[in-house]
Amino acid sequence: MKLSLGIRFWWFAPPRPPSIAVAIALRLAYYRPLSIFPTLMSQEESYIQQLFAERIGGNRYGKDTTIYKFEKIKRAKRAALEANPGKELFDLGVGEPDEMAFPAVVEQLSIEANKPENRGYSDNGGAPLKQAAARYLKAVCGVTVDPETQVIHSIGSKAALSILPAALINPGDVVLMTVPGYPVFGTHSKYYGGVVHNLKLQEENNFLPDLKSIPADVLAKAKVLVLNYPNNPTGASATPEFFAEVVAFAKTNNLVVIHDFAYAALVYEGKPLSFLATPGAMDVGIELHSTSKNFNMTGWRCGFVAGNALLVKAYGDVKDNSDSGQFLAIQNASAYAFDHPEITEQIAAKYSRRMDLIVPALRELGFNAVKPKGSFFLYVKAPASATPRDGGEPIVFKTGEDFSQWLIRQHLISTVPWDDAGTYVRFSVTFSAKGEAEEKRVIGELKGRLSGYTYSW
Numbered sequence: 001m002k003l004s005l006g007i008r009f010w011w012f013a014p015p016r017p018p019s020i021a022v023a024i025a026l027r028l029a030y031y032r033p034l035s036i037f038p039t040l041m042s043q044e045e046s047y048i049q050q051l052f053a054e055r056i057g058g059n060r061y062g063k064d065t066t067i068y069k070f071e072k073i074k075r076a077k078r079a080a081l082e083a084n085p086g087k088e089l090f091d092l093g094v095g096e097p098d099e100m101a102f103p104a105v106v107e108q109l110s111i112e113a114n115k116p117e118n119r120g121y122s123d124n125g126g127a128p129l130k131q132a133a134a135r136y137l138k139a140v141c142g143v144t145v146d147p148e149t150q151v152i153h154s155i156g157s158k159a160a161l162s163i164l165p166a167a168l169i170n171p172g173d174v175v176l177m178t179v180p181g182y183p184v185f186g187t188h189s190k191y192y193g194g195v196v197h198n199l200k201l202q203e204e205n206n207f208l209p210d211l212k213s214i215p216a217d218v219l220a221k222a223k224v225l226v227l228n229y230p231n232n233p234t235g236a237s238a239t240p241e242f243f244a245e246v247v248a249f250a251k252t253n254n255l256v257v258i259h260d261f262a263y264a265a266l267v268y269e270g271k272p273l274s275f276l277a278t279p280g281a282m283d284v285g286i287e288l289h290s291t292s293k294n295f296n297m298t299g300w301r302c303g304f305v306a307g308n309a310l311l312v313k314a315y316g317d318v319k320d321n322s323d324s325g326q327f328l329a330i331q332n333a334s335a336y337a338f339d340h341p342e343i344t345e346q347i348a349a350k351y352s353r354r355m356d357l358i359v360p361a362l363r364e365l366g367f368n369a370v371k372p373k374g375s376f377f378l379y380v381k382a383p384a385s386a387t388p389r390d391g392g393e394p395i396v397f398k399t400g401e402d403f404s405q406w407l408i409r410q411h412l413i414s415t416v417p418w419d420d421a422g423t424y425v426r427f428s429v430t431f432s433a434k435g436e437a438e439e440k441r442v443i444g445e446l447k448g449r450l451s452g453y454t455y456s457w
Contacts, residue, residue: 055190055191069401069416069417070416073404073408076405076408079409080408080412084412088412088445089413089414090412090413090414090431090445091431091432092358092429092431092446093414093415094414094431095233095430097293097298097430101296101297101337102295105295105297105336105340106333108333112328112330112332112333115329118329118332121324122324122327122328122331124153124319124320125325125331127147128331129153129302129304129332130148130151130304131147132334132336132338132339133147133151133153133304133338134146136289136338136341137274137306139341140265140271140341141264141271141272141273142271142274143274143306145276145306145307146309149313150308150309151305151312152304152319153303154290154305154319155301155323156292156302157290157292159301160288160303160315161185161260162184162185162187163315163319164185164188164258164315165188165191166318166322167314167315167317167318168223168224168256168314169194170194171192171193172194172195173195174194174195174219174221174222174223175195175196175197175223175224175225176209177196177197178198178200178201178227178228179201180201180418180420180424181201181226181228182260185224185226186226197214198420200421201231201236201421202422206236207231207234207236208236208238211249222253222255223255224255224256224257224258225249225258226260227258228260228262229259229275229374230263230264230266230267230375231375232262232263232377233379233416233424234372235373235374235375235379236372236373237374239273240273243277243281246278247279247281247283248280250285251283256285257285257286258287259274259276261290262288262290262292262293263294263374263375264289265294266344266347266351266374266375267348267374268348268351268355268373268374269373275287276306281307282308285308285311286305286307286308286311286312286315287307288304289303289304289305290302290303291338293375293376294343295334295337295344296347297334297337300334301326302334303334348374351376351429354429355378355429356371357439357440358378359371359378361443361444361447362380362427362447365450366383366454366455366457367380367381368380368457376430377427377429378428379425380424381422381423381424382397382399382400382424382425383403384396384397384456384457385397385455386406386453387453387454387455388453389452389453389454390452395453397423399417399419400419401417403423403425404416404425407425411449411450413449
């Protein structure tokens with residue numbers, strides 16, 4: 001009976017064979033109540049869609065069609081190259097070193113990787129890196145720390161910034177962060193129910209946050225202030241007076257200060273200014289150091305956290321439940337790098353030389369470009385329009401992103417736009433070029449491509 005009904009059922013099926021999923025559903029429907037149909041049909045959208053945490057979008061996760069800034073840049077670069085086959089694209093948007101780590105550091109990694117004692121988990125780090133970090137802080141920054149209690153390794157600054165909120169942020173706590181800026185600490189703070197209050201970095205204040213602008217009700221709930229100098233993306237540097245103000249502000253308002261010192265020794269004048277060198281800074285904060293930018297070791301993922309012993313311990317306790325430490329061979333090679341700060345001096349000299357080429361080139365075109373004191377970023381106001389010198393209608397730019405997209409698509413010059421606190425674009429002097437002659441050629445080509453227009457602000 002069942003067989004005959006099954007045969008008759010398929011006899012009246014549509015001419016096109018049903019999908020496997022539908023076929024299974026129909027066969028099961030013969031043996032089970034029809035109430036299963038809604039359950040089976042809903043499998044088109046997996047139940048997994050309903051299980052994502054609200055912090056990443058909940059059941060809306062993956063459905064956002066917004067195209068974010070860096071994806072837009074990638075797409076524009078691809079389109080520009082396809083539309084201009086054989087034409088050279090100059091990438092001045094890349095925010096990482098353009099060269100490999102120095103040969104001596106790579107050789108040290110090879111030596112360390114061949115040592116059997118380095119093969120296991122490093123947990124919260126080995127002694128060589130801690131000791132080298134303490135020597136580096138003393139020699140380069142004039143800061144004295146105890147390597148046993150005031151230093152701990154990190155798997156790069158990004159990892160440290162993602163771990164620290166777990167040690168500090170409860171639901172409702174406010175984090176004070178600068179914009180534009182690196183959002184990782186804020187993102188993870190939100191994961192824990194924290195609230196981010198943004199402090200705009202504006203030219204009239206030398207791209208330093210105005211601490212007096214924070215509303216009293218926000219300040220009452222604030223727990224952490226995150227800073228980054230030399231700054232990404234503005235290239236601005238802090239001053240001893242500003243850091244002294246920060247220490248006093250933190251003590252008055254019971255705040256923890258986290259200084260992301262990723263571009264520590266990439267300075268063009270004077271010595272690196274560590275937050276920890278400020279009197280009283282050890283009472284209120286910690287500082288994050290990294291090999292990535294300072295030693296051309298971006299992919300190595302190694303650095304250290306230093307400062308207040310209790311904060312360092314708290315970071316270590318959470319970190320111990322987050323990872324099993326960076327490979328000791330990488331830590332020990334990083335220790336070698338920190339013991340050779342002259343490497344960073346050579347890298348900074350190259351970036352300074354390139355700044356001395358691009359700044360006057362942009363100024364001749366009308367841009368108000370000013371050489372920064374550190375980092376490898378040049379942050380300039382985006383023009384409101386560009387008018388062809390040979391006639392034609394002006395091209396209008398409402399945002400920094402408009403201008404950046406025009407640079408890529410029309411002139412194959414890649415930059416990064418920032419519209420968080422005014423309309424700006426960020427040039428990076430980490431563009432690919434071997435030697436001074438090639439550097440001059442790149443900047444000369446950039447100037448040539450843009451010289452056919454007059455710009456207005």
